[in-house]
Amino acid sequence: MTNHQNTSPSSSSSETRIEASDAKTGVVSSLLKGLPTLLVLAAMGGGWMLMHYINSGGSSVKEDVEVTEAGAPSDTLVLPEGKINAAKFESVAAQAQNVQHVHTVPGRLRYDQTKHVDVKAPMDGILAELVVTPGDHVESGDLIAVLRSPEIGQARAEILKRQKERDIAQQVLQRELTLAKNLKEVSAMLDQGQSVDVIEAAFSNRALGAYRQEILSAYSKMRLADELIANIRPLVASGSVSGRTVREREGERQLAETSFRTARDQASFAIEQSKMKAEADVSEADRQLNLAWQSLETLLGYREDKNTVNLSNQEALSRLEVRAPFGGSVEAQGFANNERVMRGDSLVVLANTDSLSVEASIRESDWSAVALQPGTEISVLVPALDDRVFTAKVRYFGREVQADTNSVPLVARIENSEGLLRPGMFVRVTVPIGEAREALSIKPESVLQHENEQFVFVDMNNGAFKRVGVSTGQASDDWVEVTEGLSPGQLVVTHGAFLLKSELLLQGEGD
Structure with missing residues (x-):
């Protein structure tokens, strides 16, 4: 027992190491046995973390975008x-x-009154022929209608009469001019002392009128007196003729010379007077003929070609041609062929729509627009043409304020070369107000x-x-x-x- 109790320390230590080694071996063995389970758990945990990261990352981006949009200004x-x-x-x-302040007012398109007329019958008569129909286009001077009128016939007959009177006056003047010319040549030959036979031979076939007898007779007597004096002068010296006879012959010669000079003076004066009267008659005939033409043209309403007009028969005399005063289109007709018409009756309505008038009313609120000068451009919008805008030029503003609307009329001119605009169309007129700034x-x-x-x-x-x-x-x-x-x-x-x-x-x- 004692020996057992007295065991050495080295022996006790060895046993401890052996027990520890056995324990470690047991743990490793346990770990090896649970390794598959650990690997599965690790995989599941990694997947969960990955999904969490993705979800958390997406939320973060979304939050960033929302923050950015929220931070941007709403405008x-x-x-x-x-x-x-x-x-x-x-x-x-x-x-x-x-910038120019403008105002838009309603308006209407109208005919240009200078190019929209009723072509009327200038006098009573029969409508022999109506050449045009509504819708036709005519040029200025084109024939529209033909009337038969006795009044026109009388006016043309008056022209024929005046033409004859002028022809007569012209012939008389021509004769007086011829007489004056011939008399001047006769006077020259008389001054040269030519004999009566020579003068008579030179003017045997030329007109001298009554002046031939008056002048040549006086000249012949004067020449005869000269010959008598010349013949008796030698006899005075021989005593065969008395001095008294010579003095008588000289007196007769002086009387003959006086008569000759008087005849020449009277002839010169008379021929000048006759020539002046003939010229005056021609001038008067011309005036009367021109007045007759003017009367006819007043009735006709147009000028006729005086060189080509036909005045040869009664039908031509009474023919009245009605012609277009300007180019345009026929809008309406009032009569048919062979109808009787009276002076002032409307035969056709003729209009030219190459340009139209724009009419609008300017009220007190737009009163400064009245100061616009003629020619100022304004805008005209036409709703019927898909709100197309045209340009017009101011023609004038009315002077009188209309009591019912308290406005003045504005009239402008608008070109219609395309033919799209028609009278009566509703338009909107834009006019400038005040000064531009x-x-x-x-x-x-x-x-x-x-x-x-x-x-x-x-x-x-x-x-x-x-x-x-x-x-x-x-x-x-x-x-x-x-x-x-x-x-x-x-x-x-x-x-x-x-x-x-x-x-x-x-x-x-x-x-």
Whole structure:
């Protein structure tokens, strides 16, 4: 017992190591036995952690996006590149422009009164032929109708009478001119002392009228007296003839010379008087003929060609041709062939619509428009032609204020070369009011409205567009004045602005 109790320390230590070794071996053995179970648990735990990480990561991204969108301003849109390319946005910088206040008033298209007439019968008669029908186009001077009128026949007969009178007066004048010429030549031969036989031979076939006898007879007597004196002078010296006889012959010769000179003077005076009277008669005949033509043309309403007019028979005398005063279209006719018409009856209505009149009323609120000068351009919108806009020029403003509307009429001229406009069409007339001035302006299509608020979209570049509220002033077809909200140079979206408005409204619904 004692020996057992007195066992050495080395022996006790060895036993302890053996027990520990046995225990370690047991643990390892237990671990080896549970290894498959541990591996399965580890795989399950790893999968759970991976799924948790993915879910937590996705939530984090979503939260980041929500935070980003929540942090962005509600009036700013950021569009992806694809949408921007598809929309093809266009922007125009806000800039200073001349802005003219305008006002639009209702109006009507009317005929140009200078080119819309009733072609009336100038006198009573029978409508022998109506050449045109409604819808026909005629040129200025074209034949419209033919009437038979006794009054026209009388007027043409008066012309024939006056023509005959003028022809007679012209013949008389021509004769007086011939007599004056021949008498002047006779006087020259008389001054040369030519004999009566020589003068008679030279003018045997030429007209001298009564002056032949008066002048040549006096000249013959004077020549005879000269011969008698010449014959008795030698006899005076021989005493065969008394001096008294010579003095008598000389007295007779002086009387003959006086008669000759008197006849020449009277002939010269008479021929000048006759020539002047003949010229006056021709002038009077011309005046009467012109008056007859004027009377006829007044009845006809147009000028006839005096060289080609036919006055040969009664039918031609009474023929009255009615011609177009200007080029245009026949709008209506009042009579048929062979009907009796009275003076002033409308045969046809002729109109030229190459240009029309625009008539509108300017009221007190637009009174400054009355100061517009003739020729000022105004805009005319025609609803019947898909709101097409034409340009017209102011002709005049009425002077009298209409009591029932308290307005004055505006009349403008509008060209209708295309033939699209028709009298009676309703139009909207835009007239400038006041003076034009320079103001910050943008394009009209840039201005949008929502819930009674006006706004535009400013291009911030890089796909960002900002909604900016604006206040507008005067507007024209091309520009709108901006009184508040923008600065010069800011790019304002024009094309695509409505798309941005839709995107902004959708974003608001999503929020």
